Amino acid sequence: MSSSQAQDRLPDHVRNDIYAALLSGSGIRNIEDTLNHQMQATGFKATLKAYVNHLLRVEGVATFPEIMAKVEAKVLHDTQAAKNKDAANGVNGVNGHSSEGDDYNLALPTSVSKEGAKAVLKELDKVCDITAEEK
Known part of the structure; x- marks a missing residue:
């Protein structure tokens, strides 16, 4: 598959074949493990847990959908704010410090x-052939 084809939406049967291949082996588990390790190592998981506890204990949020909505909104807001701040400062990444x-x-x-x-x-490289067109 060329890079231009990859940029188009994959047909459902191709996407399903890729998912099936990843699920039949250890692909999905390896991706999850990598993400889990990085979130743990950066302190993101600990901060997330503390924020959820805050929502439950201090703000009185009582349902899972409410928690998910607040967490999603906060992650989006804080990530965008960090990107904007880093762009203004010419810095890449998140320093892990609280803001304001x-x-x-x-x-x-x-x-x-x-x-x-x-x-x-x-x-993905294990389950399909990915090639990039030279420009």
Whole structure:
């Protein structure tokens, strides 16, 4: 498959074949392990747990859908704020410090996405042929 074909949406049967291949081996598990390790190593998981506890104990959020909505919104907000701040400062990544007194910085660390992408590519390389067109 060429890179231009890969940029188009994959047909359902091809995507399903890739998922089946990843699920039949250790591909999905390896990707999960990589992401889990990176989130643990950067402190993201500990901060996420503390934020969920805060939602339950302090803010009185009572249902799983409410927690998920608040967590998703916070991750998106904090990650975008970190990107904007880093772009303005000419810096890449997240330094792990809280911003503006917020005790729960849920900006997704750059290493999580970088290492996650590497893991996905490594596992995809095992189940399909990925080639890039030279320009």
